Amino acid sequence: MKAHEFRLVSYPLRLYSGKDALENLPLELKRQAARRAFIVCGRTVSRKTGLITRIRRLLGEACAGVFDEIEKDSTLVSILRARDAAREAMGDLVIAVGAGSVLQAARIVVILLAETRPVEELVTQYQEHGPAVSPKLLAPKLPIINVLTAATTAQNRAGSGAKDERVDHRLEFFDPKTRPVAIFWDAGALLTAPPSLVRGTAVSVFWRAVMNLGSTGMNPLVEGDRLQAFRLARNALPRIADPADPQPRIDLCAAAFLQNREADDGGTMFAKHWVGRVVYAFATALFNIHPEVSQGEANSAFTGTVTRRLGPRNLPEMVRIAGALDAWDHTQPPEQAPARAADALEAIFRSTGMPTRVGELRVPRESAPRILEHALKNFNADPQREFARERDILKDILLAAW
Template identity: 35%
Template sequence: MAAPSSNSGAEPMRPGSGLGTSHLRHVAPAFRTFCGEDALAALPRELDRLRARRAVIVCGPSIVKHTAALGRVRRALGQYLVGQFDGVAEHSPLPVVQQARDFLAEHDADAVIVVGGGSAVVTARAATALLAEGRDIRELCTTRDVDGRLVSPRLTAPKLPQWVVPSTPTTAYAKAGSAVRDPHTGERLALFDPKTRAHGVVLDPAMALTAPPRLVRAAALNVYSMAVEGLQSRQVDPVADAYLAHALRMVVTWLPQLRTDPDSARPRLHLMLAALMSGLGSDHTDGGLARALSHAVGPRSAAHNGIVEALLLPHVIRFNGSASAHRIVQLAEILGLSEHTPDAVIGKVQRQLEVFDVPTRLRDIGVLQSDLVEAADHALDDWTLTSAPRVPDRVHALSLLSNAW
């Protein structure tokens, strides 16, 4: 099976062609969104709908500290709640994923409620895959075949249903892929399984207020970067582009308001909706080079992956150059530019990132020059490169990181 991303059905249209001369297949998986003061009331109804009776919360230590917000989730679940795994760690390290898998098994869970940010979402998703498949992760993850292509095995076992109650605007809500970090080798082990996709997201204002503004900002930068990269993808899908374009507009509108009104749930909830749209849109366009590089560089930095990804974005747009020329016009229009050139887009993105207080050099976020070679090697094995307008070789990847350093 050719290595898939979290793509759920989009097929490419020929660049520059209209619907009258090409074709489009856009398949959206079932997904339910609830938002507002009473959104948590949907959880028991959703569990009943699937006849689930033994739900386990998966979260991290930072969420446990917010007893009032977490208490709202626990009370909403009531008798359905049988346990709480709160050992989630940043970048979803393999030992933690294995611990979460064992916790689900020990509590005979039949549903998972993910509470927190992207690491919690990915940890839960990967844990359910390992639990169901019952094999070592290296037998399940994406690898290169003898021809050098990234391939993913089919993971056929049924998976536990999941719902997400997020604390940050992560694009991971509705994805089907999981990236687990092996702390011993530094590798990112990618699992792809549509059956691990969450059934829905519950946006609760109290939970939205638990994350520090700096963490919300960093996650929103991932939303922004993924939208920009998705709009440059080789996959041309007007439905996905609509999601991505509005997600981009929402981040530009609401991220500055997070700074002026950090104690309000309103900008946070709007950023979460932007994250959902960016995640759904990029499900059909896949990721890109900035995302792949940030996956490799992020754990080697002192910054959140979203900040790393945004920092790298202007360099990636420049690298894509003429390869994304057919997409630059639309991106420039979405950004409100009259000049439809890569340089104009890069300039606009740089100005917006300056407003968002994004550093401009990798060295400023703790990345060592000696880390760049290994990071470049690991990035080339990242499945998100599959739809990048221009896929780099090792020399180009290292050169791009060096320029950003």
């Protein structure tokens, strides 16, 4: 009965999907009483596609300006410049155009426009002993509209991360008021993404769908969200190579959206088993330290090794994952589930051209100490600071992944 005792939290949101979905953008500005929309994006979407020109045409005089230099992994330097540009333009609404890095950066931009405290006082605080603490950010925030160019779980979150070279971990911000008021899965916008980006984001969405299937004790809404997200991601993965077909890209956006919704439906944002937590922490550290590596590549490079080494800690979860991948059934010992799940996942990753070892990414082993230190300070993966007690084991697993 415990799985049927839960709380659901719902947030106001409008979502537009399909061909010419962006034609509804002026309506959303009117709904928010916005007159000066400020666009935040990266260089590629602005300078190598016609998407920003299209959005400016739709906005007309309501476009207050564009900042198109958000850097990969949402660097704090580029975010501060975007904040200053938005402030100078007197924007009253922010439109984020892109994928994970841009969407997270836009949320931090509106936080920094509103909050007056120094940046270091706005981010998650890591105490020497005890759990991490996320400060409350109480100032009202500008509304945000997200226009996706690739599937990402960043599309409807309240948390955001920024890369700052001055510290040994990612800066983490959390503010529910930065959730978007509208999301667009426009077919034309999604087709602007290059194949490498689509493949990386597709693998990231699929990876999380697999990890979340391992959870036990899900309430019926969360279970439905997770099963459908897995089905959409798994079916879309072999079809993403077609540069003219937006359908698998929209399916991946829907899968990522469901992965966010499950937290609102009473689930957890991240899988609680050790495999999911450690892969996420290692991968996040890797692609932040080495920006040439995508999140999808980082996930695929660590998953097999971590599953084999830490999967036995959570056998019921590994049984569920291996079973969902058709790699295990109840005639086999549960102890075989971690290895079978790892083999199946590595086969899927290889079929899409993704790495299954860190060494395939040409990342030097000398980066391992920095990766470990970053991973030990990841609030999403380890809010109770359990990783610190497992430092030696995690170090051994990290090196084994090469």
